[in-house]
Every structure is written in structure tokens, then in C-alpha cells.
Amino acid sequence: MINKNKRCLSKTALSIALAGGLFATTAQAQLAGHNVILVHGFMMENLSQAPANMQEVKQAGEDYWRDYWLNRAEARIDWASNGRVEGTIAQQAYQQLRQISQQGLCNNYCIVVTHSTGDLVTRHLLENQARWLQSEGLQPLKILAVMDLAGAGGGTELANLAVSVAYNDSWYNWPVKQAVRAFTGIDPQPDNLGVVNDLQTNTARNLSVGPTGIPRLRFVGGGSSYGGITKPFIAGTDDGVVPTHSACGATTASGIDSCSNSISLAGKVTGQNGPSGLYYNHYPILMSEGANHSAVKDTQTGNISVPVVNNTVLNGLQIDFASRTYNQRAWWQLWGSGDQYVEVPNSNQTSMSNLLYTTLNN
């Protein structure tokens, strides 16, 4: 009976979540009572045609988030991808940071939601914002937490390849070139790579990488982008653009298959090639084997989300998750007790972003 009630409650919660997705335009621009600031990711269009002015940058930023988050945020930090993080990107971003400070939007702590390269841009801004703002007599932004969706702060091997492809003749390795073209949207040349330079794994992992007091909550996809042609060239598992080592916040660029050493991206409870360590205050929260790089931030449904339950002690209680897993039997497994999986129940009926938003605003 209790279980039936719980089932009923979770169905009700899911209905509310789905309704939330349908009526995005009426959503509040806060998460759990805190203003939301969006920082978008790499936009390949900027490499083939640089934005003419800040108005175009802002318009592109608006379009980037339109699918889901646009009306759920109080402010955005937009930047052009033809620039560098320690260059025009920081300059563009700071203008908006200054406005956010002047408007006092973060006086009661903001939540920053980033996607992809927004992770790296945000890291650089947070390392410097207090000093830059205070030098102008402005209040530093108070940030409660950063939600990194498919965070590219650890770089991607696709960017490593893009830089090499820019220097190689046309005959070189056709599949690699196609993967790079899909990722960048251009035929790379040494001087047209913009922020892709910053996304090289070594460059990214040497940029503003010190420990932070601001918690970084990580949401990780594992699906395919660009028809799967990029996957062979990314270390470990990936979402088609960003490797799992980056999205989880792993301390090295070695390829890994999951954010957990015991749960796969699909939720299967089994030994995994997980991260040997995570950056300080980095917390992988959800993984989804089916969600690709874009799906993590938009409204795509049909993908199971998996909680990254590395820490099984809560409030001093040792929690063992096995009893609440369900047994999923592959068609060919006639005998035995079946594989055990961990998942967020019914999460395939909503998007990962909507799951996050509705849970926090519940």
C-alpha cells in the first residue's frame, strides 16, 4: 500500500514535471528561490562568421537557451566563440557580470547554470570576478552553486584534433577531419579556431583550475552527436562532444567510462573505469547514457537519468542502494538473478534539465 502511494506520488510529481516542461513560458526565473544566471557553450557559427556586435552575441545567447532554460533565468552571460577565454570572452562576459552586480541580482546568492564551454568560462570568471568588481567599487556576485551541464572545463580531445587538423594537408586521415568539421562547423585553419584553442585538454586543465569554495554540480550525458562520427576520437565515454572525464570533473584527462567506479552511465551496478579523483567541491549528480551533448540542456525526453551514488553515507547512515535497484533482464538472460540497475524512476519521461528544475522548485 505504501509502495502504491509512493508510486502514485511519483506519478503525480512526474505529471507536474511534464506540465512544467509544457508551460515553460510561465516558469519562474529562479531555482529554489535563487536567481539563475545562464552561461552558454561553444557556438560553432561564430567561427565561420564572427558576430558583428554585442547585440548579435546577445541574440545568439538567447537562441541558445530558448529550448528550455531561457525563461527560467534572471540573467545570461553571453560571449562570442571566436574569442579566447583570457581575451575578448572575459571582456564580453565581464560587461554582463558588472550589470548583474549593479542590479543586485546575486545579493541573495545566485545559481549559475552552464552548458559545455560555459563551465570553463565560468571558472575563469569566478576566479577573478571579486577583484575586478571590487576595483570598480562594485559588489562581488554571491554564488550558491554552479550547475554544469555537460561541462567542458576539462577540455575535449576533439579540440586537440582540431588544432592539428588546421596544420595538416587535405590528404590526412579523412574520418578525423570529418569529426573535427562536425565539431567546429568549419575547415579549421591555424587562426580561426577561437575558443576551441582553450578547449584543448591541456590548455583547459591549466586555466583557472585552482580549488574553489563554490560547489560545482555536474550533469553528464553519454549519447551520440553528429551521427556518432566524433565518438571514436574522444577518450573514454562521451556525449559526442565532451568526454566523461571533463563532464564529471575528473582530475586527469585520462579516458573514463563513468563518473562512478561502480555504476555505468546506463545505471548498471557493476565495476567501472571511473575517475581516480575529482576536483575539489565537484559533485557529479546525474548521468544519462542516452542524452547527448545538447539533450542535457534542452527538452529531449526518452533518456534514463542515473544518480551518481558514490557516497553512500548520509547523515551518518550507511545506505546500501542495492535493495532499491530494479532487476532488468536482457532477453538472452534466461537464468540467474539479472543485472542490477540504478535510475531515477520515470526519468525517461522528462528531460534532464526539467528533472533538475522541477526537483529544485518542488
Next chain:
Amino acid sequence: MPYKALMAIALVVAGISGTAWLLSADNDGEFGWLPSGGQPNLQETSAITGADRGSAAGKAVTQRPTEPSDNALGFMLASVAADYQRSARYPDYSIPLTADQAEAYQGNQYHPVALPLEGDGRFIVTLDKFRFTRGEPILVVASLSGRQVFGDTLSATLESATERDKADSADLHATEDSGYYQGSISSDHEPGEYRLIVEARVDGRPVRHVSSLSIEPDLGNFGGIDSPYVSGNDLVIPVRFDPDHAGYYALSAQLFNGQRALAQLSAEDSMGTGSGTLVLKAHGSVLANQDIQGQLQLRNLQLRQMPERPGDRTHYAFGPDDGYEFSPPDLGDLRDEPAVNTESEQRAALLRQLADKF
């Protein structure tokens, strides 16, 4: 005879039904009459609470820990709130480190960069670090593997990333290990971002492996440490640095006891030219209750001249490879107590408040 036919049909039906049941996603793989310990329906419930299915069978329900919320994401947020609460007890200037974090926050790490060749071939370039102080030699190691035919010598070229000027070049020669090449190239060039282009002949045609590195200006001189002392609940370690240029500097270093990383320490301040000191502090929360034997070491010192304005580059300098070793003063007065860290405490409280819903 009809009975035999009926029996046969019944057996077939039972067989099909049984197989279907076994294949069914609803099958929990456990016989219904075995004690289940009051387990919830495994198909419908959340993945994130409760006691072990196997061990629970033999345990009384009352022995199980209290189950957290059915809301999986809610549970994760509550878990983060609890973790963050623990980390918020450390001041930002003195945080504990795992061995992996200690390696990651050493700074100046370089992970080998691989370029795929046709088939299973790989062209890998490795440097010993990402940032080179102007004048330091850049040791380049490359490896080539695959079915292709490779030349005996590789060439390395250093090119400015912004101007694309060729700054330097060198040959990489084959080492005794098959497929490996090694050489050195000068970094005595204008500070900034550079591209290292390593060119190989693969089946008679050129293939270029390109990666980035940084040449840093000489920011000044590390002058060692002054005598550490205890003040309040901190072990204070003054580090002398004489900057060549005035600016805002951030220093980080790792405190070790032998091979054990104790803490990541950091301090930042404005500094003028000439002699200066940045004061690192190791808080009692990372030192008290530690079994500290003999000398302490300050390693992996990394100084950054922070960008004065948005768009400026951060410049880096590094302390001596061996770091500094010192005999600690009496640490008996240090206490394992939470630091006063207003912003982190506020954050922890807000996260807790948020997690309490679940």
C-alpha cells in the same frame, strides 16, 4: 491417450509461461516464498535507498538505517549538501587534499596528446609541463606507432599562436626505444601562447602533430621561507618572493609530511616591486589530529600574477622543484575546529535548507 495429450499441452504452456516470466522485466529473480525482509517492489521504487537485498533477508527491519527520500535527485542534492557542509569547515586558504587532488593541483600538468593515424596508428607528443618560464628548455618526447613507415628524424617547430611567427625549431632524434623520438627546443622567446608543431614523415608524407604550450615571463625570485609559527589556530608560513613587477599575486603550495599531502594552501595580495612576502596559513582543521613525523615540506609552489583587467592573461611562476623543508613549531595548540568562513557557511546552510525538502 487424451490425458497424455492434455498433460503435454499443459507442460508446453507451463514452459512458455515460465520462460516468459523469466524474461519479464517484472521478474526480480527471487522465489516468492523466500523471505524478502519486507522489500519494496523493486520495479517501481527508487534506486537510491534501503538496505542490501541479499543481506536484508537475514536482518530485522528495525536494523536497517532510516531510508532517505524516494526522490533520487533530491537524495543526490541532500548528499551534496552534506558533503559541502563537511568541506565548508575548512577555510578557503587551507583545504585538505586526496592524493589525486594533490597531483591535479600541483599545477602545470601536461597530459600526452594523441593524434590518430590511419589504421590503429598513433602519433603522441608528451612534454614534462605545460608552462615554461622563459629560457627553460622544452624537452619534447614523441612516439609513432602503427603499420606505416616512419622517418628517422622528426622536426619540432615553435610558433607564436597569435602572430604565427616561427620562433624556433629543432630535430627530434630516434631513441634506443623503438618508435620514440626526443629533442629539446628553446623557450627563450617573448612570453605568450605557442604552438608546438612536431612533423613526421608517415609513408613518405608529412603529418603534423600540433599542441599548445605557454612561455611565461620571469616574474621574480622566490627567496625561501621565514620561520613558520603558530598564530591562533593556524600554522603560519611566510614565503618570500621578490616580484619584478607590481601587481596582484596569488600563491598556492602544497603542505606535505613526507609523501603524505596534508593540505593545499593559498594566499593572495597586492605586491610592489622589490622584496615581498606572501603568508600561507595551514589551519588547525587540516593539521590537528594528524600524525606528523619529522619535517614538513612545502612543495609545488605556484605563483600567479592575476589579470588586472578582463582580457589580460594570467602569468605564472613556479617555486624550486624541491620546495622548502622546515621543522614545524609546536603544533599542540592547533585544534580540529571548523574555520570561520562566512560565505561557505551561508552556502552550506542554503544547500542544507534546499536539501531538507527531500
